[in-house]
Amino acid sequence: MTNALATPDPATAADRIRKVLGDGPVLALTGAGISTDSGIPDYRGPGSPPRTPMTYQQFVGDPAFRRHYWARNHVGWRHVHRTRPNDGHRALARLEAAGVVSAVITQNVDTLHEAAGSRSVIDLHGRYDRVVCLGCAAVVPRDRLAERLTALNPGFTGGVDDVEIAPDADAALSATEDFRVADCADCGGMLKPDIVYFGENVPPARVRRGYRLVEEAAALLVVGSSLTVLSGRRFVKAAADRHLPIVIVNRGATRGDALADLTVDAGCSEVLTALADSYTR
Template sequence: MIDAVTSSPRPLPRTTPVPLDALRSLLDGRRVAVLTGAGVSTDSGIPDYRGPDSPPRNPMTFQQFVGDPVFRRRYWARNHIGWRHMDSARPNDGHRALAALERAGTVVGVITQNVDLLHTKGGSRSVIDLHGTYAQVRCLACDHRISRFTLHERLTGANPGFAESAHATTGVEVAPDADAVVPDTDSFVVVDCDRCGGMLKPDIVYFGEIVPRPRVEHAYALVDAADALLVAGSSLTVQSGLRFVRHARKRGVPVAIVNRGPCRGDALADLKVEAGTSETLRGLAGGLPADGN
């Protein structure tokens, strides 16, 4: 049995238990666009920012990164330790279920707010990485891009023994966005673009940055091509994801939300499922063959 709330019409409806069949019924016969957040990846070992069991976290803003060398050094030191954890993460049942639903023709594509590439690793073909991915780094001056692995080699050369020391001193506690908790970062050496000497930044949309307009338009087009919108594992706290729910509602497209805890878009949903994403998406996929890693 899955706990859910239904909304008709506004205000926010009360919570009532309904079977998974209610979600299947809402989506049955419809082409579904999917919007995912960090809750989809927690079962792959990647923590989220706003889940009910998550500790308080303060993500770095774009202004801090570009305007304060201390913040920037702290970020790269932590990311130097933590990014390989994200790189080694593997898709879970939720990622594989969405890929199976896409192959079956039910899901038209995934818009993800995550930067972990797990939808692609899980076999999904039509994926819009709304906030970019951890795997690339770009120069803010000349726009030259390099892989995160290439930068790792450069940072290792500039900071011999740093990773080993951090592991020996504290172990590794990984936080969201591919960084790790490293208390002492004062000695870390940051490297710049090897082409122009400009500032390097992960090719990720930070808090305070604007998602590139072509990417946003692509996501709107995906929602427009669908007959329903399914939100999975997102609290919809930030506008970059919530706008697609509002867009679907304006079009009269049914919206279903699967997430533990309250969401900013609950009042816009036709159905809210209070449950984990992995088991719910696996239930939706039913007996469809899985793929991916």
């Protein structure tokens, strides 16, 4: 039976979590909830507005959808680019440096784990800061594409001054009809953010690496994910199949709660900081 802690004192939560996880190695699986303290909204946390992300089929099948997406992304990616790691990201990096956390599988595309100092990271759903050509597979930095899009769309704001940002570097804009899209500079092919869209599969090699990390771990720590999407939940199921201790720290219920030994309904930054202090003092 899952034990549950609701809005506990961070030190109390850390003590309970450590007793379940043991000495490691602990594999961490993170979602959007760990990045909210960096100013990046989540998809499904308490109070989050309804969001309907663009699907892969819409992006590749309709030039209007593609134009609309690139216009929104041209505004939204700059907000993510300015964000910085928070205490939760830094705590996981500390735990890795201490030999407790073996790796991080993140469902986020914001690259903040890497910026915080985590060395072993699987960007399960890709990265916002890269663009891939669907024709020749060339990969280019997002800031290089930004220069081209700015030259094609000087002064573009999307018709709004106060922009609502989404977790995948998207932004809500009122006007995108006149936006001009850039194609691959090498082959003229279709450019797409190096992000796994809804309706698109995570690259198999990435999934296999995640399963290997589960096999090598002694416990699993889930942080800031509702586990609604199968791409992340599969690793919780794999850990449960191996009878590994599982702890979930998240605001609100998740689809993996029934598999967890302990659920903690609390903020990620505070609990992870207390947990890192517990292991490293």
